[in-house]
Amino acid sequence: MGEPLATSSGLVNPSFVIGAGEYLLAAEEGPHGNVVSVDPMTLDVVARAATGGADSCHVAVVESQAWVANYSSGTASVIPLANVLSGDAGAPRILAHPGSGPVSDRQGESHAHQVTATAWGTALVADLGADRVDEYSLAAHNFALLGSAQLPPGTGPRHIALKGDFMLVAGELDGYIHVLQRTSRDGGSDYFWRWLFKSALAESTAAVEDATEFFPSHIQLSEDGSKLYAAVRGPNTVVVLDASGLDAAGLGESGNNDVSLRFLLKISSGGNWPRHFAVDAIRNKIYVANQLSNNVAVFALDEQGLPGAEPVQSVEFGSPTCILLS
Numbered sequence: 001m002g003e004p005l006a007t008s009s010g011l012v013n014p015s016f017v018i019g020a021g022e023y024l025l026a027a028e029e030g031p032h033g034n035v036v037s038v039d040p041m042t043l044d045v046v047a048r049a050a051t052g053g054a055d056s057c058h059v060a061v062v063e064s065q066a067w068v069a070n071y072s073s074g075t076a077s078v079i080p081l082a083n084v085l086s087g088d089a090g091a092p093r094i095l096a097h098p099g100s101g102p103v104s105d106r107q108g109e110s111h112a113h114q115v116t117a118t119a120w121g122t123a124l125v126a127d128l129g130a131d132r133v134d135e136y137s138l139a140a141h142n143f144a145l146l147g148s149a150q151l152p153p154g155t156g157p158r159h160i161a162l163k164g165d166f167m168l169v170a171g172e173l174d175g176y177i178h179v180l181q182r183t184s185r186d187g188g189s190d191y192f193w194r195w196l197f198k199s200a201l202a203e204s205t206a207a208v209e210d211a212t213e214f215f216p217s218h219i220q221l222s223e224d225g226s227k228l229y230a231a232v233r234g235p236n237t238v239v240v241l242d243a244s245g246l247d248a249a250g251l252g253e254s255g256n257n258d259v260s261l262r263f264l265l266k267i268s269s270g271g272n273w274p275r276h277f278a279v280d281a282i283r284n285k286i287y288v289a290n291q292l293s294n295n296v297a298v299f300a301l302d303e304q305g306l307p308g309a310e311p312v313q314s315v316e317f318g319s320p321t322c323i324l325l326s
Contacts, residue, residue: 008043011036016058016276016322020066023085024324027056027068033077035059035068037085040326047087051077052094053112060115062123063138067115069125074098074110076125076136078143095143099130102153103173107131113172114159122146126157128172133157133193149180149193161221161228166246166259167193168228170216175208176200177219177230177241177261199261201230201239211235218276227305228261231274231288238274238288238299240265240306270297270311278323285312289320296320 014036015029023046024038033056037046053070056077060067066084068077078093101107111129118124118135123143125134133149149167151157156173165182176198183194200208201216208214213234220229226244231237242262271290279286284301288311296315299307 006043010045027059049084052092058114062117069112101131128156163225170219175214223281233273236269271295276322287323
């Protein structure tokens with residue numbers, strides 16, 4: 001990382017950004033959420049479309065549709081990508097599945113946090129407030145709710161990662177990674193999500209339980225799926241787990257199996273409140289956005305994909321919330 005090539009003052013509290021063809025899409029997190037298309041070279045705003053939700057915090061492109069997670073309103077908005085790029089969103093399709101959880105100050109209602117497309121033609125919406133990951137159909141753009149993966153009470157699902165038929169869920173409120181498996185019903189095409197186990201995002205469960213603040217944020221699998229990277233706010237760490245044991249072989253209906261996540265490494269995030277990160281497998285780097293210390297810390301990855309203990313670079317940046325590699 002070097003000197004900034006471009007800056008933009010046209011966006012209002014952009015909390016997440018993705019690439020969408022020749023444009024970038026950013027979610028504007030505010031009382032009246034927007035999804036904004038941006039020129040990647042100049043960072044000029046191309047168009048802005050209202051999401052119809054509050055505090056839009058994540059955006060994904062799924063089959064020519066922009067899906068936006070609206071945290072405070074607990075909904076997902078679906079807008080044709082062409083409409084987002086033109087700024088003519090019309091009336092966004094709003095998907096709502098209200099719920100709540102036991103953590104009174106965080107789970108009084110649904111809080112949609114992330115949208116993820118699956119390889120089998122559905123979209124997953126993580127609901128931190130309701131301890132669920134809801135699954136929607138993409139067929140014929142009807143976006144019907146197919147079912148939900150239920151997490152233990154108080155999990156607070158924030159971000160997810162998929163490895164084959166396994167779903168890995170970061171529990172923002174309990175500090176664990178939860179592992180579920182897509183499981184066939186009676187050998188047919190219908191399926192449900194079976195919860196298997198949870199793993200601490202620290203060297204021990206005591207480290208999680210004894211912490212004053214312990215809030216996992218983003219998770220990401222390595223390109224080969226052998227490792228899971230996670231950022232944790234509070235202790236301000238980056239944690240690496242061995243995910244090579246996630247293998248469908250040997251799974252039984254009883255739930256007894258050999259799948260596991262093994263703790264490998266924990267390092268300082270190089271700042272305060274690591275909200276997001278990105279792993280660069282080409283340059284063998286991991287870039288960590290430390291929101292409250294206003295810096296992006298860069299760590300080198302070794303041959304095993306493990307980050308060094310100290311950053312090789314730290315770049316000052318005002319309240320970074322998302323890293324997008326080009």
